[in-house]
Structure formats: C-alpha cells, structure tokens
Amino acid sequence: MFRIVQCLTNRDQVRPDYIIVQRIIPFGRASRSSDFTLSRELAEKSLQEIQRIDNELGIQIAVEDPFPLCVLPKELRKYMSPCAWGFTKASVSASGDLSRCGADPRYRLGNILQEPLLRIWNESEVLKSFRSRDYLPGRCRAYPDMEQCGGGCPLSCEIEKDHGVDYLFLEYEKLNREIHGPLAFDCARYDELSSILQIEWSDFSTYSHIFSVDSIKFWYAHNPKIFRVVRDARNWVLGYAAIVPITKNLFENIKEGRYSALTQFPPYEVLRSNDTEYFHIEVVASVPSRTASRAGQELIKNVGLYLSEHARYVTASPITKVGLRLCKYFDFVHIADEKTDGKKYPIYVLAIDKEKSARKIAYF
Numbered sequence: 001m002f003r004i005v006q007c008l009t010n011r012d013q014v015r016p017d018y019i020i021v022q023r024i025i026p027f028g029r030a031s032r033s034s035d036f037t038l039s040r041e042l043a044e045k046s047l048q049e050i051q052r053i054d055n056e057l058g059i060q061i062a063v064e065d066p067f068p069l070c071v072l073p074k075e076l077r078k079y080m081s082p083c084a085w086g087f088t089k090a091s092v093s094a095s096g097d098l099s100r101c102g103a104d105p106r107y108r109l110g111n112i113l114q115e116p117l118l119r120i121w122n123e124s125e126v127l128k129s130f131r132s133r134d135y136l137p138g139r140c141r142a143y144p145d146m147e148q149c150g151g152g153c154p155l156s157c158e159i160e161k162d163h164g165v166d167y168l169f170l171e172y173e174k175l176n177r178e179i180h181g182p183l184a185f186d187c188a189r190y191d192e193l194s195s196i197l198q199i200e201w202s203d204f205s206t207y208s209h210i211f212s213v214d215s216i217k218f219w220y221a222h223n224p225k226i227f228r229v230v231r232d233a234r235n236w237v238l239g240y241a242a243i244v245p246i247t248k249n250l251f252e253n254i255k256e257g258r259y260s261a262l263t264q265f266p267p268y269e270v271l272r273s274n275d276t277e278y279f280h281i282e283v284v285a286s287v288p289s290r291t292a293s294r295a296g297q298e299l300i301k302n303v304g305l306y307l308s309e310h311a312r313y314v315t316a317s318p319i320t321k322v323g324l325r326l327c328k329y330f331d332f333v334h335i336a337d338e339k340t341d342g343k344k345y346p347i348y349v350l351a352i353d354k355e356k357s358a359r360k361i362a363y364f
Contacts, residue, residue, distance in 0.1 A: 001049040002056075009057055016059055021050065022103070023065035023153050037201055040071050040168055047076040054079070065103075068152040068169045069145055082150045086130050086163075090121065100127060100162055104155050107162035130154065130163045137236060140169065157201055159194045159213055170202035170287050181233030183294060185302035188227035188240065193220060195237035196227065203285050203320065215263055223272050226262075228306070230286070230298045239286035239295035239322070241303050243279055245271040251278040251313060260317040260338035260345045277312035284323040296322040301364050304330055307350075308357040316348040330360060 001021070008014045024036050038046070053061050066080040085091075091102035096113035098120055099105045109127065110120035121127065133141055136151040152166025188196065193216050200211060211219075219226055223245065230239040244262055246254075250269035253259055262270070262282045284303060286295035299322055307314055307330075316332055318324045326332075332348035339345075 001046065002052045005053050005057060005059065009059075018060040018062070019053065021046075021061065021063045021065075023063070023067070023156070038168075043067050043168065044072065044076065047072065047079060050079050051076060065153045066149040068140070068166050069149045070140075070143065071168050077145075077148070080149050082148055083153070086127055100130060101155060126162050135163060136165065137169070137234075140165075157194060157198045159197070159217070160191070161194065164194050165198060167198040167201040170198055177294070180236065180238065180294070183233075183238065183298045184231050185228060185298060185306075186231065187225055188220075188229045188237075190220065190224070192229055192237050193217065193227075196229070196240045199237070199240060199285055199287055200283075203288050211263075219262060219270075222267060222270060223274075225274050226270075226282075228302075230295045230302075239284075239293075239299045241284045241299055242282035243303065243306060244282050245274045245276045246278050246280050247271065247276075248278055251280070251315060254280060254315040254317075254347060255335060255349055257336035257338045257347060260347055274310060279307060279311040279314050281307075281314060281316035281318070281323065281326070283320065284318065284326055285320045286322050293322070296325070297364075300326045300329060301361060304357060304361050304364070308352060308354055308361065312352050314350045314352065316350070317345055318348065319345065329364065330357065 005016070005019065008016065024038065047063070047067075050061050050063070053059055061079065062081040063079050064081050065083055069077045069080060072080075085102060086100040089102065090109075091099045091105060092112060093099070093105055096111045097105065098109045098112055098117065099107055100109060101107075107126065109124045112120070129135060133146075133151065135154075136146075140146060140151050152169055154163030154166070156164075157167040158164045196216065197211065197213070216227075219242075226242055226244050228241050228243060229237045231237055242262060244265070246265070247269045250259070250265060259265060262280070265280075281303065284299050286293045286299055303326060314332075316323065316327055317338070318327050327348045327350075330350060332350045334346055335349050336347045337344040338347055
C-alpha cells in the first residue's frame with residue numbers, strides 16, 4: 001500500500017486528500033474458500049503500511065471495515081474507524097432490494113418498491129439484532145473502546161447470516177469460567193457451521209483449511225451428527241470435533257495411508273447414521289486461547305467418552321495440538337503417513353478397550 005501511494009504522490013504528482021481502506025470479505029467465488037483470508041499477522045503488516053503512509057507522506061488514512069482492536073498493537077488501533085453500514089448507511093440494488101452492507105447483498109432485508117424504506121430500516125429484525133451488538137461475546141461488549149471497531153467485520157466469516165463474530169477475535173479469546181460458565185458437548189446445529197469455520201480460520205496458522213463453505217454444508221447435509229461442538233452457558237461455540245462414521249472398507253484404506261481427510265472420502269463410504277463400529281476422527285479443534293483451553297479439555301474428555309460408547313475401531317488424522325493430545329492420552333498407535341502436496345499427515349488407529357477408556361475418562 002505504501003508503494004502505491006508513494007507512486008501517486010511522488011511520480012504522478014497526484015496527492016489524495018484521504019484514503020479509505022476496506023477489508024476483503026468472502027464473496028462470490030471467494031466465499032467458497034479461505035484462500036484470501038487475512039491472518040492476524042498479515043492484518044498487522046497491512047496496518048504497518050498504513051502507519052508509514054501517515055507518518056512519511058502525511059496523508060489521512062483510515063480502515064473503514066475494522067479489525068477487532070484486541071488483536072492489534074496499541075499504536076495501530078488509531079487507524080480503525082467503525083463501520084457505518086446498518087447504522088447510517090444501507091445499500092439498495094437496481095431492483096429495489098435493501099441490504100445492510102454495500103459489499104454483500106446476499107442478505108435481503110426488504111424491497112423499497114414494495115414497502116417504505118423507513119419501515120424496513122426501523123423494523124427489520126436483522127438490523128435490530130445487528131445494532132444491539134448482542135451477537136458479540138460479553139468480553140467484546142464490555143471493552144471500553146468497542147465502538148471504535150464494533151467487534152470487527154460482521155461478515156468476515158458467515159455462511160447464512162447477515163452478521164457474526166469476526167474470526168480474528170477468536171485468536172485472542174479467553175476461556176475464563178467467569179465469562180463462559182459451564183461448558184457442554186453436543187451435536188452442532190446448522191446455524192453453528194459458521195462458528196466451526198471461525199474456529200478453523202483462526203486456529204490453523206497456515207490457513208490450510210479442512211472445510212470450505214461448500215464442503216461443510218455438504219457433509220452436514222450428508223450426516224449432521226458428524227459435527228459436535230463445545231458450547232458455553234451463553235451458547236457460544238468454543239470448540240468442535242468432526243467424528244465420522246465410516247465403512248469397514250474405508251477404515252482399512254485409511255489404515256493403509258490411502259486417505260487421511262474427510263474431503264477425500266468417497267461419500268458412499270461415509271455413513272448417514274452413526275450405527276457402526278468404525279469411526280474416523282477428522283479434526284478436534286478449540287478456540288486458540290491465551291489461557292489454558294477449557295474447551296480443549298472438554299473436547300478430549302467428551303470425544304473419548306463418545307468413542308467409548310459408540311465405536312470399536314477408530315482412525316484419526318490429528319493436525320491440531322488438541323487432536324494430538326487426545327491420541328496420546330487414549331494410546332492411539334501411529335501406523336502410517338498419508339503424503340499430499342509434499343507434506344506428511346500422520347494417521348493413528350485405536351481398538352477401543354472400554355474398561356481402559358472408562359478409567360482414563362474418569363481420571364481425566
């Protein structure tokens with residue numbers, strides 16, 4: 001960004017009065033993957049470019065689609081401007097459809113050719129929810145400078161909703177008992193698929209994600225019981241596990257290193273019910289936390305309990321610390337490595353000993 005503005009001002013003698021920077025949000029073909037997703041490190045680098053424009057060129061510059069302030073160094077927070085869409089701005093399409101955000105018209109609030117604009121603006125349940133900020137975590141709403149960032153971009157990681165938690169917020173989430181209360185392990189609801197992606201996008205440093213928007217919706221429709229989540233007392237999703245019921249044939253192929261990921265599995269070998277002795281642990285991931293991960297502990301205990309009750313033979317391809325801890329604690333055996341794109345992905349297997357598993361779960 002600095003070089004672009006420097007060329008404008010020094011070479012072309014065009015001096016902007018001010019510059020507005022907007023974030024990339026998943027839209028169109030880009031909404032099907034996370035290939036263009038900014039990590040916290042990249043966000044910080046981009047803001048350092050903005051700081052250079054301000055300090056060296058003296059041009060006013062602001063980020064209009066803000067990052068959560070809590071993930072930024074203090075010296076860079078001043079460049080954040082709260083998003084005005086849904087508060088003082090709206091978008092109207094050529095056909096009269098009104099949407100809250102001008103960058104993403106997927107979520108239609110109404111049509112101004114069919115009902116008055118002010119009625120939609122004042123009575124829309126979507127806008128009431130967005131303006132109330134109730135969808136933000138309690139720690140976020142209590143932050144004294146929250147109005148400067150509004151919790152970040154509400155469209156940064158959404159599948160079917162107009163607004164949700166910025167996935168970058170999860171990089172710095174705390175899992176204190178005082179904030180989250182008791183945790184519960186349960187099947188994921190459809191409206192929690194975005195929360196699963198938010199955890200995945202914030203958790204994996206390389207952003208080589210297991211699920212795209214399309215794939216997670218496909219597998220959820222195939223068998224929703226695959227996805228299980230850890231929720232807190234306020235129904236915030238703090239972790240998830242993908243526990244896949246499979247055929248014996250697929251189990252043997254995984255053991256031999258032919259497959260390691262759900263996205264590679266033939267759909268006809270993934271069962272539509274959980275009535276089987278064979279399961280595969282695709283991923284176990286919790287919110288990356290600055291404090292000890294209560295969600296990770298809850299996942300390890302409850303995934304172990306679930307497998308003890310339902311499975312006899314289990315394969316696993318863990319790529320998270322929580323997944324590796326689970327395999328180590330329950331004595332999974334490393335049997336193979338599946339090689340993809342020059343990388344090795346370890347594959348583990350376990351024959352369930354119910355008495356041994358029960359002792360480990362009780363001790364854990």
